[in-house]
Amino acid sequence: MHSVLAAPDYDLATWRSRIPLLASLIPMNNCSQAPQTEWTRAAAERYLTSWNDSGMDWDSWMAEVQLAKEEFARLINASADEIAVFSSVSEATSAVASTLDFSGTRRNVVVTEAEFPTIGHVWLAQERRGATVSWVPVRDGAVPLDEYDRLVDDRTAIVSASHGYYLNGSMQDVAALATRVHAHGALLYVDGYQTLGTIPMDVRAADVDFLAAGNLKFLMGVPGIAFLYVRRALIGAMRPTVTGWFGRANPFAFEAKTLDWSSTASRLDAGTPPVINAYIARAGMQTINAVGIPSIRSWLEVLGQRLIDGGAARGLTLHGTTDMRRKTATTAFVVADSHAVESFMRARGVLPSARGPVIRLSPHFYNTIEDVDTALDALASAVGAT
Numbered sequence: 181m182h183s184v185l186a187a188p189d190y191d192l193a194t195w196r197s198r199i200p201l202l203a204s205l206i207p208m209n210n211c212s213q214a215p216q217t218e219w220t221r222a223a224a225e226r227y228l229t230s231w232n233d234s235g236m237d238w239d240s241w242m243a244e245v246q247l248a249k250e251e252f253a254r255l256i257n258a259s260a261d262e263i264a265v266f267s268s269v270s271e272a273t274s275a276v277a278s279t280l281d282f283s284g285t286r287r288n289v290v291v292t293e294a295e296f297p298t299i300g301h302v303w304l305a306q307e308r309r310g311a312t313v314s315w316v317p318v319r320d321g322a323v324p325l326d327e328y329d330r331l332v333d334d335r336t337a338i339v340s341a342s343h344g345y346y347l348n349g350s351m352q353d354v355a356a357l358a359t360r361v362h363a364h365g366a367l368l369y370v371d372g373y374q375t376l377g378t379i380p381m382d383v384r385a386a387d388v389d390f391l392a393a394g395n396l397k398f399l400m401g402v403p404g405i406a407f408l409y410v411r412r413a414l415i416g417a418m419r420p421t422v423t424g425w426f427g428r429a430n431p432f433a434f435e436a437k438t439l440d441w442s443s444t445a446s447r448l449d450a451g452t453p454p455v456i457n458a459y460i461a462r463a464g465m466q467t468i469n470a471v472g473i474p475s476i477r478s479w480l481e482v483l484g485q486r487l488i489d490g491g492a493a494r495g496l497t498l499h500g501t502t503d504m505r506r507k508t509a510t511t512a513f514v515v516a517d518s519h520a521v522e523s524f525m526r527a528r529g530v531l532p533s534a535r536g537p538v539i540r541l542s543p544h545f546y547n548t549i550e551d552v553d554t555a556l557d558a559l560a561s562a563v564g565a566t
């Protein structure tokens with residue numbers, strides 16, 4: 181028997197009282213969109229008030245974007261000057277890809293079949309620029325590290341990996357992958373969208389070169405903003421062709437004929453940043469940092485094990501691993517029609533996330549054991565009824 185925490189080491193009831201949606205629904209769709217909190221709502225209103233009262237306040241608005249970068253850096257043990265801001269992870273990936281030269285012998289890009297499709301698309305689009313994309317296969321719902329050994333060699337420019345597989349929550353050991361990738365002099369790009377906010381991540385300890393994530397999932401934010409960590413030692417040589425005035429040494433120099441570069445990761449910034457989204461994103465990340473990611477992870481291991489055991493007890497078919505050490509907050513079950521199951525469950529007060537052949541149950545720090553049991557009961561009824 182594993183030891184089971186009866187409650188998290190933070191005040192669950194107080195945090196729950198700040199999430200109005202909990203009065204009417206059980207959100208288990210955090211892998212897709214986390215619920216609004218009183219703080220994220222207040223942050224959006226702070227921007228609207230500033231706009232309404234002052235008409236225009238670029239200094240405060242840009243300061244808020246910088247504070248959002250700082251909050252993101254805090255999540256991953258980086259510094260704000262190693263963070264760039266985008267409106268999506270797709271854009272962040274394109275900006276990184278645009279800095280790579282695929283005209284020499286290092287032209288291979290190694291991507292996994294577990295990538296969120298957008299990442300695969302960005303790398304495939306580089307083939308026109310000389311890149312060759314090869315795919316690490318998914319086996320039994322996960323990407324075995326050994327598979328990289330076949331594909332990563334001295335012709336590899338970059339390896340692009342998902343820290344957590346969006347479909348079933350299987351988790352990659354990115355530190356071990358970094359060692360393998362760097363042994364061949366290649367770079368490691370990590371998509372942390374499905375893990376940040378729930379799994380401790382220290383980019384220095386993990387030794388990754390790039391790490392990107394958006395904010396609407398476990399970071400408790402909204403669509404339309406994403407952040408990218410860039411290892412400091414790489415920044416000076418980066419010359420993205422996806423660029424714009426916020427990538428300049430001084431964006432307010434207004435020198436159209438000068439393409440200079442910010443000395444920080446903001447050289448990857450492009451146009452006017454998504455200001456209102458930065459207000460909300462910062463508030464969401466502040467909540468996560470205040471609760472504490474190690475505590476969140478401990479609680480989500482309890483809820484994850486409950487999902488695995490409870491799913492088995494109800495005869496549900498798990499997709500992916502039963503090993504909690506290799507799982508994110510997401511547990512997926514195979515169903516015949518995931519969208520019909522999602523609608524059925526929503527009508528019974530539970531919000532899951534349908535994705536292709538599976539229904540994903542993704543609790544977060546504010547969910548309870550009762551939430552998990554109710555969600556599993558609703559899923560079992562849905563499987564019987566749909």
Ligand SMILES: Cc1ncc(COP(=O)(O)O)c(C=O)c1O
Pocket residue numbers: 267268269270271296298342344346371372373374394406
């Ligand atoms: C792992 C992962 N990466 C990327 C994305 C999408 O990125 P974006 O829409 O910000 O480009 C998602 C989900 O939307 C995802 O789950």
